[in-house]
Amino acid sequence: MKIAVVGATGLVGQKMLNVLAEQKPAAEAVVLAAASPRSAGRQVNYDGGRLVVLPLDQCLATRPDIALFAAGGEVALAWTEKFAKAGTFVIDNSSTWRMHTNVPLVVPEINAHTLSSQTHIIANPNCSTIQLVMALAPLHARYRIRRVVVSTYQSVTGSGMKGVEQLLAEENGIKATGKAYPHPIHRNVLPHGGAFDETGYTTEEQKLVNETRKIMGDDQMQITATVVRVPVMGGHSEAVNVEFINDFEIAEVHRLLQQMPGVVVYDHPAEAVYPMPLYAEGKDEVFVGRIRRDFSQPNSLNMWVVSDNLRKGAATNAVQIAKRLIEQGLVKNV
Ligand SMILES: NC(=O)c1ccc[n+]([C@@H]2O[C@H](COP(=O)([O-])OP(=O)(O)OC[C@H]3O[C@@H](n4cnc5c(N)ncnc54)[C@H](OP(=O)(O)O)[C@@H]3O)[C@@H](O)[C@H]2O)c1
Numbered sequence: 001m002k003i004a005v006v007g008a009t010g011l012v013g014q015k016m017l018n019v020l021a022e023q024k025p026a027a028e029a030v031v032l033a034a035a036s037p038r039s040a041g042r043q044v045n046y047d048g049g050r051l052v053v054l055p056l057d058q059c060l061a062t063r064p065d066i067a068l069f070a071a072g073g074e075v076a077l078a079w080t081e082k083f084a085k086a087g088t089f090v091i092d093n094s095s096t097w098r099m100h101t102n103v104p105l106v107v108p109e110i111n112a113h114t115l116s117s118q119t120h121i122i123a124n125p126n127c128s129t130i131q132l133v134m135a136l137a138p139l140h141a142r143y144r145i146r147r148v149v150v151s152t153y154q155s156v157t158g159s160g161m162k163g164v165e166q167l168l169a170e171e172n173g174i175k176a177t178g179k180a181y182p183h184p185i186h187r188n189v190l191p192h193g194g195a196f197d198e199t200g201y202t203t204e205e206q207k208l209v210n211e212t213r214k215i216m217g218d219d220q221m222q223i224t225a226t227v228v229r230v231p232v233m234g235g236h237s238e239a240v241n242v243e244f245i246n247d248f249e250i251a252e253v254h255r256l257l258q259q260m261p262g263v264v265v266y267d268h269p270a271e272a273v274y275p276m277p278l279y280a281e282g283k284d285e286v287f288v289g290r291i292r293r294d295f296s297q298p299n300s301l302n303m304w305v306v307s308d309n310l311r312k313g314a315a316t317n318a319v320q321i322a323k324r325l326i327e328q329g330l331v332k333n334v
Contacts, residue, residue, distance in 0.1 A: 004064040007071030008033035015315035021047035025323040034059035084120035098123040127313025143244035147222040153237040193227035234281030235308040275306035
C-alpha cells in the first residue's frame with residue numbers, strides 16, 4: 001500500500017504526515033511526499049524519519065494507491081484526474097471537485113456511504129463546513145433543521161503558510177514576505193474570506209452553504225453565513241444559530257451531541273468552561289459549548305463550535321476517508 005501526500009511541505013500536508021504517522025491507516029504502508037518543483041529533493045519529517053520530496057510526475061510514476069492532495073486548486077485541476085486515471089484514489093482538499101455531482105464530499109462520521117470503488121476522486125470539505133456539519137448532523141436527524149445562521153471566527157492557519165507568516169510578521173513588527181490578506185490581521189478582524197461575488201457574499205461563505213447542503217443531503221436547508229478572519233492560530237470558531245422544524249429539550253441536545261463520534265460537549269459556562277481554539281489546537285475532535293435556547297423564536301438554538309481546522313478540518317478528515325476506503329476494501333493495490 002502506497003499513500004502519497006501532495007503538498008507535503010504545506011500546513012495541511014505537514015499535518016497529514018503527522019496524522020498518517022499517528023493513525024497508520026494501513027499496516028506497512030509506504031508514505032510518499034510530493035510538492036512543487038521548488039521543494040523537490042528537500043526532506044520532510046515523517047514518523048521519526050525523513051522523506052525526500054518528489055515532484056508530481058515522479059510521484060505519479062510510483063502509482064500510489066491513495067493520494068492525499070493539499071496543494072491548492074490549480075494543482076488539483078492539473079493533476080488529480082491523472083492520478084485517478086492511473087488507479088489512485090485521490091482525496092482532494094481544494095474546492096475544485098467539491099460540488100461536482102459525481103464526486104463524493106465526505107465527512108466519514110456522516111456520509112461514508114457515498115464512497116465507492118467506482119469514484120476515484122473524493123473531495124474533502126472546507127474546514128469551516130466540516131466542524132459545522134459535525135455539530136448539525138445529529139440534531140438534524142432528530143429535529144430536522146429549517147434554517148442555520150453561522151458566523152465564523154477563522155484562524156489564520158486556514159490561509160496556509162502565508163496567513164501564519166503575515167500574522168507572525170505583524171506581531172513582531174517586521175515586513176511579511178507575502179501577504180495573505182488585504183489589511184493587517186494583527187489587532188484586527190476581517191469580515192472577508194475568499195473573493196466577493198456580485199451578491200456581496202464571499203466564496204468561503206458560499207462554500208459553507210453549498211457544501212453543508214450536499215453533505216447533509218438536503219437541498220432545501222436554509223443557511224446563511226458570515227466568514228470572519230481573526231488573529232488566532234489554533235482553530236476556527238463558529239457561532240451557530242439553528243431553527244428546527246420540531247422542538248427540542250436542551251438535555252437531549254447535549255445527549256445527542258455527546259453520542260456523535262468525534263464531537264465533545266464542553267459546556268459548563270458557570271465555571272468558564274466552553275470551547276476555545278487555544279485548547280482545540282492539535283486535537284481531532286469538534287468541541288461544542290454555549291448550548292442554549294434562542295428565546296427570540298420557536299424551536300431555535302444557539303451554540304459555539306470550535307475545531308482545529310488543520311486537523312479535523314483538513315488532515316484528520318482526509319486520513320479518516322483513506323482509512324474508510326481501506327477498511328471497506330475499496331482500495332485494491334494499484
Ligand atoms: N489551511 C486550512 O485550514 C485548510 C483546510 C482545508 C483545506 N485546505 C486546502 O488545502 C490546500 C493546501 O492548503 P495549505 O493551507 O496547506 O497551503 P500552504 O501551506 O500554502 O501549502 C501549499 C502546498 O502546496 C504545494 N504546491 C504549491 N504549488 C504546487 C505545485 N505547482 N505543484 C505541487 N505542489 C505545489 C506547496 O509546495 P511548495 O512548498 O513546494 O511550494 C505546499 O506544499 C488548499 O487547497 C487549501 O484550500 C486548507
